[in-house]
Structure formats: structure tokens, C-alpha cells
Amino acid sequence: MKVLIAAGTTGSPALNVSIFVVFVCITLFVVYRASGSSPTASDYYAAGSGFSGMQNGIALSGDFLSAASFLGISGAIAVHGYDGFLYSVGWLVAWLIALLLIGERLRNTGRFTVGDVMAFRMKQRPVRAAAANATLVITFFYMLAQMAGAGGLIALLLNVHSKGGQALVITGVGVVMVFYVLVGGMKGTTWVQIIKATLLLLCVTFISVFILGKFGFSLSGLLEKAAQNSPLGERLLEPGGWYGRNAMTKLDFVSLSLSLVLGIASLPHVLMRFYTVPNAKEARRSVVWCSWSMFTFYLGILIVGYSATALVGSEKILNAPGGENSAAPLLAFRIGGTVLLGVVSAVAFATILAVVAGLTLAASASFAHDVYANVLRHGKADPRSEIRVARLTAIVVGFLAIIGGIVANGQNVAFLVSLALALAASANLSTMLYSLYWKRFNTTGTLWSIYGGLVSGLVLIAFSPAISGSPTSIVQGVDFHWFPLTNPGIVSIPLSFLCGYLGTVLSKHPADPDKQAEMEVRALTGIGAKL
């Protein structure tokens, strides 16, 4: 019976694949057209800062409308109900931090990477090395989540159930992604994001309006049907369906919400997007555009999630290959047949491809610009060799992503992303806020807050039930967990702020007032910020 359901829900693999191939061909063509003959470092990392606020805003939302949002959140809402909804609220509210505190100031201060801002008025080499370490770790976690989504999606859409077959497809996806990055750099990657985000927004808006129409535009009617079709019943619509079991899981929920709201504006690949626009005003405009598309998307995903329960049923979703992550594709199949399923899955694939390309670019920029050019070559690297290193790094990162995708499978991707967000908020947020707004903040404080947040986050995750000792943890069979929460945010984020403060006041080397003046003036006015 289960096999029948699985076979019935995959639609037509040939159609799915051909729609996806058409997408890849179009984007490859765009990437090829967008790439110049001999890109400079600014072209490769920041698309020559030539995008408009609107373009970058849509690409920015594309970076965030990842497999985690589309598949993970719609699945979480479909299966866990209200607690899944919290993800979408957190991810929308989070853009306010980017808008109010970080975006414009970052654009004015840095050039290519997060390390540019963190190291601006500090000792270059140790801070850049720390910033690059944080970027690489965060990006790796985030990438793992995206590739885990790819595995589930392949199982569902291509009817590939053998591990070897899935691995082969993941490898294919990884190779195309690396190709995007190598050929197109930031410009190509941004165009892919714009195309994909537009498709995804149209898709979700279309599905949700269509379904609401089916229920006579009554949200209440939809919710009622969803509750009937879920083993949770009425509790689907109430908080606590996922995290409500006991005091510890409730605390976990709070920790999660904190990571969601503070993590987004700290993700290296999101921050790097602010460099693709010419000035701070355009950076602001991009966040405004991004917020609007997030607003639309997450309202839509709320409908998509609940209607997946209402029309498909959570039992069937959980039993499908890909589990929770298959809610949106199954819903598409239910309402639009094989064609809509093909379109939705192609868009979901495209999403994974585009986001992983963005992550690869962020990681390679961080390694080439911060580690190679500034730490190893003391800031005297030849730009051509810097780009060569960046491209080599992209290949290595792409390889790691493929391996990671093959190894990590089956976890809810939204949950994996929340771990990456906790790390990002712990390592980057405190450091950037202090660096931008606190005069006394110095090199020691910077290092303490980056490493304090990063290391505490990593240690707490390693010894959390996410890794061992629970039925859903990644390592099965052994139990070495002692930290009770799956999400470390509630401890590691405040800890990084505390470390930054202590490091600063205990240090014997005060901040450099001249560099501080330069950074503050530049951050607020853009004076001295050359392209």
C-alpha cells in the first residue's frame, strides 16, 4: 500500500526532470550572458555593486526563500501546525534587524565580506581569521540543511529510492551549482536568485489564492478542515503541537524563536548581498523589497501548510518519501496534477541550487578575501590570484556540500537551518553590533565575541539531543548529550554579547580612536566608501 501511495504521488518523473532541465538551461544562459570576460574581484564577489535595490531585494528574499522555508516550513505547519507557523513569523520579523541596525551600515563600511566590517578598526589578521572561521562553519551548517532537503526531494520526485541513485542526483545538482558560481560569480548567482524567487513567489501566491478560493475565502473553514485531517485535531491550531510536551521543550521553543529572529541578519551569504548594490539607500530599498516579498510568501506558506493537512492529510505526508518536507509537492499534485507538481518541484530544486550557489560564493569569498588575501598574503595579494583562490575554494566547498548532502538526510530542513541560525546569531550579531555602535569595542572583544559565540554554540549543539540521545537525533545508538535543549541560542547568543563586553573591558589594548571615527563616519554617511 505504501509503495502504491509513493508511486502515485511522484507524478511523472520525466515531466519533473524536463521542467527542471528547462529551468537550468535558462538560468545557465542568463549566467553565461551576465558573466564578463575577465571579472575583477568586485565583479566576482559583489557583482560590481551594479544591482538596483529592487533586484537585490528580490534576490535577498530568494536567498531566504530556501528549501528550508518552502519545503521545511510548509511541512512543519502541515504536520505540527501552529509551532511551524512560529518559524515564518520569526523569519519575517528578523528582517527588521537587517533593516534598522545592519544593512545600510554594512554597505557603507565593507566591500566584499563580513570580515571587512568586523576587522575594519581592529587588528586585521586575527579578526579576519576569526570572521572567516565563523563564516565557514555557519555556511557549512546551512548548506547541510539545503542538501538534506535535496535528498528528500529527489526521493519524492524522481522516484529514486536507492541511496546510490540519490547520491548520483545530489552530485549532479552540486556540479551544476558549482558551475553557476564559477562562471557567473555574484552576478550570475544573483540573477538565478531573482528568477527563482519570482517563480517561487508566483507559485506560492497562486496555490494559496486558489485554495482559499476553494474554501470560499474563509480561513476559518480551511483551518477546520485541516484540524479534522490531523491526528493532533484541534491542537494543530494551538501552540504546543511540536514543542509543548514539557518545560524543557517549551524552553527550547523560546530558544528557537530567539535564534530565528536574531540569526537571519547575521548569515554571511545574506550580509554579502548588501555589497551588490551601489550605496546605502539602495541597500535600504533592498530590505524593504525583501520584506514585502517575505510578507507575501509567508502568508502564502501558512495557507499552503494548513491546506496540505486539509487536502492531503498529515498521515500521508509523513508516510511519503521525504516525510515532512514533501507537504508542498504533495499538495501541488493534489490540486494541479502532474504539471503543477512538476513546476513546484522544479522550483524547489531551483531553490536548493540557487541558495547553495549563494552559500558557496559566500564561503569562497570569505576564504579568498579574508584568509588568503589578508591573513596569508598580508593584504598584498594580486587580485587575479585572489579570484583564482576563490574559484578553487568554490570547487572544494561544492565537493563538501555534495558529501554533506549525501550523508545528512531525513531531518526537517527548517530544523537544521535553525541550528545554523543559532550559530550565526551567536558568532556574528554581537560582534557586528558592538563594532558598529560601541566606541570602546576592541580587538580582544571582537575575538572573544566571535569565538565565544561560535565555540559555545558548537559545543552545545554537539552535546544536545539534536545530535544524540533522542529518537530524532542525527547519531543513533549512542547517547552523550548533557545539554537539554536542541537549539543553543538562548545560552550562546547572550554569552557572545557577554564575552564581547568582558573581552573589551579586560583588554589592555584600547580601541583605535582614529579608526573608530573613520568607521562611524563611514558607516553612517558613506563618506570614504569607495566602490
Place this chain on the structure above:
Amino acid sequence: MTRDRQPPAPPPSARAVDDGTAGPFPEAGDRPLCGPSGEPDFAAIQASPEFARLRRRLRLFVFPMTALFLCWYLTFALFSAYGNEFMRRKVTGEINVGTLFGLAQFLTTITIVVTYARFAKKRLDPQTDRIHELVRADAEAGRK
């Protein structure tokens, strides 16, 4: 080169017009904003009253607003975790307080986005432009 500027805090600094270097009272904030070769003097800009005004405006908006939306969001998160009784109360049909609370977060977020965009356009951008002009004027004066 004389420039109209709101009178700085007394005492008036002994500003030498043709002298490109920093005046004797850097904290008075009325020294040229550029060095002798026209490059911006960041410490002088930072100490200038126009910059202080920009910084104050920005911080007075951004910090309270951040505190506000974080508190509002955390209230929502805490209620979701610990206020089940309250959140599950039905308001109309199947729509309960929790769902409305979540949707309210959507509305407040987009309101803050729009408010900040307008505030920045009206109050921050003109002030930033003004500082740019002052620096440019001093750079030209320095070259003469």
C-alpha cells in the same frame, strides 16, 4: 571661504581658514572636515555638530524601535510557549488568539519597515547629504 553653519557651541574655536590642519580645539567641532590634500578628516567629521545630529536622530529612532519590536516578538514567543490557555481561545470560527497574534506580527513588521523607510528618507538622507556637502566644500577650500 565663509560658510554658513549653525553657531557651534561656545567658545568659538580659533579656526585658521587657510590652515588645513586640525584646530587647537578639536572637540569644539568647527575645524575643516578635510585634510590638506582633500581627503576627509574622519575625526573632525565625527566631532562636528552636523554629524552628531545625524547620529542622534538615527539612534533615537533605531534603538527604541528595535527594543519595541523585539519585546513584542518575544511576548508572542513566550505566550506561544507558556500561554496556551490564552492562545487557544477562539475569536471567530476556528481562528484563535494565537493565529491572530501571529498575523499581527506580520502587520507590525511591515508597518515598521514602511515607517523606517519614510523616516530615513525624510530625516536621515537630507542630513547625510548635508554632511557630504560640508565635506565637499571643505575639500575645495583646502585645495585653494
